[in-house]
Amino acid sequence: MKIMDVPKSLSALCALFLLAVYGTLPASPQLIQSTGQPREVDIEKTASGNLKIIPITHASVMLQWRGKEIYIDPWGQGDYSALEKSDLILITDIHPDHMDPKGIAAVKDDDTIIIAPEAVANVIPEAQVLRNGERKSLIMGGTLTIEAVPMYNLTRGPSPGQLYHTKGRGNGYVLDMGGKRLYFSGDTECVPEIKSLERIDIAFLCMNLPYTMTPQEAADCVKAFRPAIVYPYHYRGQDPNVFADALKGEKNIEVRIRKWY
Numbered sequence: 001m002k003i004m005d006v007p008k009s010l011s012a013l014c015a016l017f018l019l020a021v022y023g024t025l026p027a028s029p030q031l032i033q034s035t036g037q038p039r040e041v042d043i044e045k046t047a048s049g050n051l052k053i054i055p056i057t058h059a060s061v062m063l064q065w066r067g068k069e070i071y072i073d074p075w076g077q078g079d080y081s082a083l084e085k086s087d088l089i090l091i092t093d094i095h096p097d098h099m100d101p102k103g104i105a106a107v108k109d110d111d112t113i114i115i116a117p118e119a120v121a122n123v124i125p126e127a128q129v130l131r132n133g134e135r136k137s138l139i140m141g142g143t144l145t146i147e148a149v150p151m152y153n154l155t156r157g158p159s160p161g162q163l164y165h166t167k168g169r170g171n172g173y174v175l176d177m178g179g180k181r182l183y184f185s186g187d188t189e190c191v192p193e194i195k196s197l198e199r200i201d202i203a204f205l206c207m208n209l210p211y212t213m214t215p216q217e218a219a220d221c222v223k224a225f226r227p228a229i230v231y232p233y234h235y236r237g238q239d240p241n242v243f244a245d246a247l248k249g250e251k252n253i254e255v256r257i258r259k260w261y
Contacts, residue, residue, distance in 0.1 A: 029258060040258050044202065046178030048142040053202070055258045056080070058097055059186070059234040061204065065177050066141025069107075072173070072184050072204075076102030085109035087140060091116040091127065092151065092186030093170035099123065113138065115146060117171045132168055145176040149197070151188035156210055164211045167191075174200070183227065187212050187234070190221035203227035206234035207243060215239065219246035222253060229254045236261060 029040035042053040052064035056071075057078035063070040068087040074080070075097055086107040091114065092098050099120050108114075115136065116127040130136055130148040137145045149172035153163040165187050174197070175182045183203040188194065190213060203225075207218040215238050222230050230253060232240035244255040 029256075042256065042258075044180060046180040048178030051177055051180060054083075055231070055233070055260055057260055058236060059092070059184075059204075059206065060103065061184070061233070063175075063177075063182075065144075068140040070140070070144075070175075071107050073098045073186075074100065074103035074107045076100045076106065078103065078106075080106040083107070086112045088112065088138065088144075089114045090146070090171075090173050090184070091120050091124070092172065092184070093117070093165065094119045094123065095187065098170075098186065117148070117169060119169050130171060132171065142178055147174040147176075148172070149174055149183070150191060150193045151186040152191060153212075154189045154191060156189065156212075185234075189213055190217055190224070194221055195224040197225040197227075200225060200227040201229065203230045204233045205230055207232055207238050207240070208234055208236050209238065215243035216246050219243050222247060223250060226250075226253060228252060229256060231256050231258060233258075233260055 029042050039054055044051045044053065049066050054062040056062055058075055059073040060075045060078045061072045062083060069084045070088045071086045072090045073092055074089060086109060089104060089107065089112055114124060114127040115130050116124065118129045118131060121127040121129045130146065132148050132150045135145060135147045137143055150167055151170045151172040152165045152167040157163040170186055172186045172188060173184045181199055181201050183197060183200045185204060185206045187206055205218050205222065206212045207215045232243045240257050244257060247253055247255055
């Protein structure tokens with residue numbers, strides 16, 4: 001064997017190992033250059049064109065689809081330089097790492113649509129209210145359907161008898177974009193409404209204590225609703241590799257660890 005052939009052989013062996021463990025090869029993000037550090041970008045095909053997924057920070061994500069820019073929970077601690085202004089902003093909750101005036105101002109344009117639960121709209125009057133269980137369709141280059149999913153705590157709270165997130169206050173979201181279904185958890189434990197989700201192609205799942213779930217709890221939740229791809233996000237202070245390790249051997253579930261912090 002020639003020396004120059006060794007890297008190719010090692011790459012092939014690594015690929016076989018990953019296929020054996022995960023049942024699929026994990027995708028590698030593309031990198032785009034901004035005024036700061038290069039950004040990771042994953043590209044997914046939909047029936048209506050490519051979808052770009054750009055992690056920003058913590059629970060903040062940007063989606064680009066059919067010439068439109070969609071932000072989930074823009075937070076002022078993220079770097080939004082060299083990114084386009086928003087056509088749509090989705091806000092999950094009233095906590096400042098989700099509903100942040102500085103983050104909203106960084107990406108908001110004159111005609112930006114903001115969708116949020118009622119508790120957020122009480123603070124941001126221009127927000128359109130979407131309550132748990134409700135759906136809304138928008139024309140965003142193509143038809144985008146948004147469904148508000150309950151996000152809440154079952155047991156965790158600041159003191160006995162209190163919860164960090166009460167049922168009905170905040171929204172997780174399921175987006176249908178060209179037949180591709182994306183789920184964003186917001187702040188939540190693994191509640192029954194998450195376990196009953198169906199046909200989720202891409203999920204973003206939180207895992208930070210004391211407010212939401214442990215990585216192991218999040219992995220158990222994923223095993224219940226089985227998204228094809230899952231991103232651990234909102235994991236400050238936790239190790240997302242614990243989450244990935246807990247899902248090893250689960251066929252047809254790809255874990256994508258990206259740089260959120």
